[in-house]
Amino acid sequence: MKYAILCYHAENVVCAWSKEHDDAVMAKLGAVQERRAKMGQLGPVARLMPTTAATTLRRDNEPAVVLDGPFAETKEQLLGFFVVDCPNLEEALAFTRELAEANPGGAYEVRPIGYFHDWSAAT
Amino acid sequence: MTDLAWLDAAVTSARPQAVAALMRYFRDLDRAEEAFQEASLRALKSWPENGPPRDPAAWLIMVGRNVAIDALRRESKSEALDDEDAVSDTDDAEGALVSRLDDAHYRDDILRLLFICCHPDLPSTQQIALALRVVSGLTVGEIARAFLVGEAAMEQRITRAKRRVAQAGVAFETPGAVERSERLGTVAAMIYLLFNEGYSASGGEAHLRLPLCEEAIRLARLLLRLFPSEPEMLGLTALLLFQHARSPARLDAAGAIVLLEDQDRATWRKDLIAEGEALLDKAMRHRRPGAYQIQAAIAALHDTAPSFDATDWVQIEGLYSGLEQLQPSPVVTLNRAVAASKVRGPEAALAMIEPLAGKLSGYFHFFGLKGALLLDLGRAEEARDAFNHAISLARTPQEAAHIRLHLDRIEKADRAKRKASGRAAKPQSVEK
Missing domain, CATH: 1.10.150 (DNA polymerase; domain 1)
Known part of the structure; x- marks a missing residue:
């Protein structure tokens, strides 16, 4: 079975970490990932940029509206995610609109990825 | 942790x-x-x-x-x-x-608190000190060290600032849209000042003052979370990230400022540059250009250029002329002239800055750039005058030291010339 493991933390605390502290945490996480990767069980790993870099496309109205900021509602649940490699936000939003047309309702948060490593592709 | x-x-x-x-x-x-x-x-x-x-x-x-x-x-x-x-x-x-x-109040609460700290009656250093004390919670000792003054003096400065804002009185009603955006503009300017306090530090003080840059970024992100759709807040945060990304390369081991052209680009913080680009990308979607967004776009071009020579100077000059229209200032024109010198040569740049002489007669960088352009044109005598003028206006030993390098170079070239002509006349009398 494939599992998605989602990581949560207080962003204002993590963003205020010093570079040294952040590097230390990433190094520790890296060691844990490497062990799991050697067992052939690890896929892509991504660290998202802060929510200030997020844009959200809402489909509850016609036409869909694009809002700055993260998805902040609690009445909907996270159902899935996509990873795309686009030259800019406009292009990523164009793809999101296509997705939204195929799957009406709900919302899509578009968040740039800061760190990305695909362990399954690397081995 | x-x-x-x-x-x-x-x-x-x-x-x-x-x-x-x-x-x-x-x-x-x-x-x-x-x-x-x-x-x-x-x-x-x-x-x-x-x-x-x-x-x-x-x-x-x-x-x-x-x-x-x-x-x-x-x-x-x-x-x-x-x-x-x-x-x-x-x-x-x-x-x-x-x-x-109630959650809904937080946004205006925090903006009000920051706005109180940058009351127009307060000089900018007091605004920053008050914000660091009240909003960021730094101790008076920490702030005093960052401003390189005694603790008692800083304590007095903050007490005086508090008294002043208490007397001024600030409306506690929820602000209207216009008032809110005015407050945001004032607070953004204070955050930029705070960043520059840390960014302009050099020498032995740098490690004391660099945390001011980090605090400015923290406050900018805080405001951006509260006002996610303000293109200028996106622009300001991006600008601070782009500039801070270069900080690992900005000072050499002795604490002297390393010019952009000489910096080791491999040490720049790629994570911060990528985040800045993402924010700028978001800002552009609003099609409401502003001074912070333009400055961020300029910083982005520098940060993503593979080398100093491969920098997109044409676009940078275009952005500076946009900034000039939005916020006319001789300093912006001076910066445009730097870009122009790369695009069209030193002659054109010199023609651009000559009319600024009156307004920038007390500005170190004006004479620094003038000297460099004259030197490029082979007018060493005039370049020497401009550099000497610059040294007299330097605010830090590092600025003066940098200009002295240029003067030394002129001196050396002069000596070599004299030596060459001396040798031609009397080959025997070689110095040293």
């Missing part, structure tokens, strides 16, 4: 929101700060025992509020022990306060 370090980080990041809410309740900066201080002390006892609360800011606001109301009650009792009215007044007030504890 140890538990105590976690606690400290949680209290620090909750501080702006908590002090801002307490400020709205009590309408008094000192009382709000004292209430927060007391609540933090209780958190230190309670959180390790009972585990951290789900919402640290809300916890600190509730506890701080209760503590301060108790203190108010005691004060009113000691003043008039039998005055039942006074007590019941506070009871009523408490009921009203609870209903005001």
